[in-house]
Amino acid sequence: xxxxxxxxxxxxxxxxxxxxxxxxxxxxxxxxxxxxxxxxxxxxxxxxxxxxxxxxxxxxxxxxxxxxxxxxxxxxxxxxxxxxxxxxxxxxxxxxxxxxxxxxxxxxxxxxxxxxxxxxxxxxxxxxxxxxxxxxxxxxxxxxxxxxxxxxxxxxxxxxxxxxxxxxxxxxxxxxxxxxxxxxxxxxxxxxxxxxxxxxxxxxxxxxxxxxxxxxxxxxxxxxxxxxxxxxxxxxxxxxxxxxxxxxxxxxxxxxxxxxxxxxxxxxxxxxxxxxxxxxxxxxxxxxxxxxxxxxxxxxxxxxxxxxxxxxxxxxxxxxxxxxxxxxxxxxxxxxxxxxxxxxxxxxxxxxxxxxxxxxxxxx
Amino acid sequence: xxxxxxxxxxxxxxxxxxxxxxxxxxxxxxxxxxxxxxxxxxxxxxxxxxxxxxxxxxxxxxxxxxxxxxxxxxxxxxxxxxxxxxxxxxxxxxxxxxxxxxxxxxxxx
Ligand SMILES: [Zn+2]
Numbered sequence: 001x002x003x004x005x006x007x008x009x010x011x012x013x014x015x016x017x018x019x020x021x022x023x024x025x026x027x028x029x030x031x032x033x034x035x036x037x038x039x040x041x042x043x044x045x046x047x048x049x050x051x052x053x054x055x056x057x058x059x060x061x062x063x064x065x066x067x068x069x070x071x072x073x074x075x076x077x078x079x080x081x082x083x084x085x086x087x088x089x090x091x092x093x094x095x096x097x098x099x100x101x102x103x104x105x106x107x108x109x110x111x112x113x114x115x116x117x118x119x120x121x122x123x124x125x126x127x128x129x130x131x132x133x134x135x136x137x138x139x140x141x142x143x144x145x146x147x148x149x150x151x152x153x154x155x156x157x158x159x160x161x162x163x164x165x166x167x168x169x170x171x172x173x174x175x176x177x178x179x180x181x182x183x184x185x186x187x188x189x190x191x192x193x194x195x196x197x198x199x200x201x202x203x204x205x206x207x208x209x210x211x212x213x214x215x216x217x218x219x220x221x222x223x224x225x226x227x228x229x230x231x232x233x234x235x236x237x238x239x240x241x242x243x244x245x246x247x248x249x250x251x252x253x254x255x256x257x258x259x260x261x262x263x264x265x266x267x268x269x270x271x272x273x274x275x276x277x278x279x280x281x282x283x284x285x286x287x288x289x290x291x292x293x294x295x296x297x298x299x300x301x302x303x304x305x306x307x308x309x310x311x312x313x314x315x316x317x318x319x320x321x322x323x324x325x326x327x328x329x330x331x332x333x334x335x336x337x338x339x340x341x342x343x344x345x346x347x348x349x350x351x352x353x354x355x356x357x358x359x360x361x362x363x364x
Numbered sequence: 365x366x367x368x369x370x371x372x373x374x375x376x377x378x379x380x381x382x383x384x385x386x387x388x389x390x391x392x393x394x395x396x397x398x399x400x401x402x403x404x405x406x407x408x409x410x411x412x413x414x415x416x417x418x419x420x421x422x423x424x425x426x427x428x429x430x431x432x433x434x435x436x437x438x439x440x441x442x443x444x445x446x447x448x449x450x451x452x453x454x455x456x457x458x459x460x461x462x463x464x465x466x467x468x469x470x471x472x473x
Contacts, residue, residue: 007369187420189401190443198442201424206408236423321445322401328444362443364425 033158036165040149043168047142050172050179054135057182061131065120073116077132078139081109099291109133123188126215126237127361130185134178141175177317184322185238190362192318192327195266196285197363199310199334200232200356209234212249216241223352224343229254231355238361244292247355251299258305259350262338263296265357266319266327267311276330277313280337285309286357296355308341310334398448409436418443 021027055074062070083105086097113125113132120128145164152161184191190198200219207219211234219230229250233241251258265285269275284296284307300307312330338354346352401418405428412433422428426440 007367011369187418188423189418190424198424236425323444325444325446328442362423364423 029158033152033156033161036158036161037149037153039165040145040161040168043165043172044142044145044149046172047138047145047175050175051135051138051142054138054179054182057179057186058128058131058135061128061186062117065117065124065128067117074132074135076116077112078136081105081112081136095291095294098289102289102291123237126239127185127188130238130361131182134182134185138175138178141171145171174316177320181320184320185361188236188238188362190323191320191359192314192323193266193320193358194323194360194363195312195314195327195331195334196264196356196358197232197235197360198323198328198331198356199264199312199338200230200354201235201363202331202335203228203338203354203356204230204232212246213242215239216243216246218246218250224339225348226342226346227351228342229351229353231353233356233358233360235360235364236362238359240288240357240359242292243286243355243357244288244295247353248295248299250353251303251305254351254353256303256305257351258303258353259346260308260341260352261296261300261305261355262308262310262341262352263355263357264310264334264338265312267313268319269313269315273313274326275314275318275324276326276328276333278310278330278333278337279313280308280310280341283307283309285311286355306345308345310337310341399445400448402444402446403440404442404444405438406441407431407434407436408439410434412438413441 058074059070062073067073083101086094086101088094109129109132110125113129117125117128145168148160148164151157152164181191183189203221203223204219205221207221207230209217209219212218212231215234215237217232217234221228221230231243231246231250233239233243247261251261263283263285265287267279267285267287269277284293284300286293286296297307299305312327312334314324314327314330318324318327342352342354402415403418403422404413404415406413408431410431410433412431422440422443424440424443427437428440429438430436431438
């Protein structure tokens with residue numbers, strides 16, 4: 001027997017043994033489980049760092065506002081203030097129930113912040129609300145990831161582990177985006193989602209605001225010779241206001257004399273689309289859980305007023321972070337489109353209602 | 365003399381090592397783009413406008429002083445994130461949140 005023959009037979013034995021191990025035992029799955037779980041463990045450390053970072057930011061912001069015990073305020077907020085969705089197998093009046101729950105929660109949060117930040121201005125309180133919410137969301141994300149990770153380990157569920165590992169890159173990216181977004185809210189810088197309110201800001205010109213609802217204002221102005229009611233959340237604090245109910249109120253006052261309702265909002269882009277692209281269509285462009293959107297649709301339907309939607313496209317991360325130049329350029333394009341709609345589709349003596357939907361942080 | 369089997373095994377080993385190093389390296393390099401938050405100011409009466417770095421307290425619509433040309437109201441016209449190239453006077457600016465930089469999917473676990 002010469003050397004090469006000996007080699008060949010050893011390899012052959014190893015191959016047969018190897019294929020037996022790979023095909024008839026759990027070893028490959030165990031190895032995958034181990035590989036994925038060590039990857040997830042690393043990402044969980046990253047998520048925990050992000051969570052801690054966000055808590056530090058909130059505490060820093062609150063102590064700057066002379067809150068006595070900022071840690072206690074933060075801990076009292078996280079995990080609390082959840083909202084249980086209304087029953088949906090019996091959909092009668094679900095919108096009213098949902099609106100009631102959303103408002104109750106909003107009031108509770110506002111009261112909580114008011115009690116703990118008695119000396120802060122309205123804008124500071126509104127920004128603190130958002131900071132607390134973001135920190136709370138980051139804690140929740142981390143908890144959910146840990147939950148599935150521990151479930152996977154407990155039951156040796158390597159498919160669950162693999163799914164979690166594959167999703168985690170996106171989850172961490174979103175968490176990072178939320179954490180970065182806190183800087184914008186702390187300093188009061190406009191965010192991508194502010195595209196709608198920014199369009200409204202430019203359209204209103206020098207008109208004076210009229211407060212129609214809590215945190216919601218409207219302006220009466222003239223565009224292309226037509227009377228235009230511009231609705232937006234009241235800035236420059238971080239709030240989205242109640243644009244749906246505001247539209248409902250104004251339409252109920254003006255009735256059939258309104259010829260057009262135009263909603264302007266930021267919209268999630270598809271991966272292949274460019275940030276700042278502007279598109280228009282029909283319907284209410286607003287991404288709330290339901291009550292605000294349906295208020296606009298009902299008001300428009302009641303008087304048969306056509307409903308136009310103009311959207312400025314951006315990614316999820318861009319929507320919650322400092323407004324980028326591309327989004328800003330989108331805002332410019334959207335203004336032209338709104339003006340064109342008013343010029344072409346509203347008669348000279350008609351009235352148009354333009355609604356800038358979104359968070360108005362950093363925009364009056 | 366090396367026999368063919370050793371060469372095959374060595375080749376496979378070399379391939380695995382190269383593959384692992386390449387994926388590890390690819391995950392490390394992230395493009396670094398410098399961006400800065402810009403505040404654009406505009407006069408409400410004439411067409412004067414200027415750009416400067418964002419200062420805390422700025423918001424769109426805020427009155428920040430008088431126009432140097434006609435002493436009308438100088439208002440904040442816009443605030444946005446911009447890449448530094450193109451505005452040399454703002455080049456001193458620092459880097460920005462990481463999430464606004466594109467992240468590569470390395471597909472490595
Ligand atoms: Zn001037």
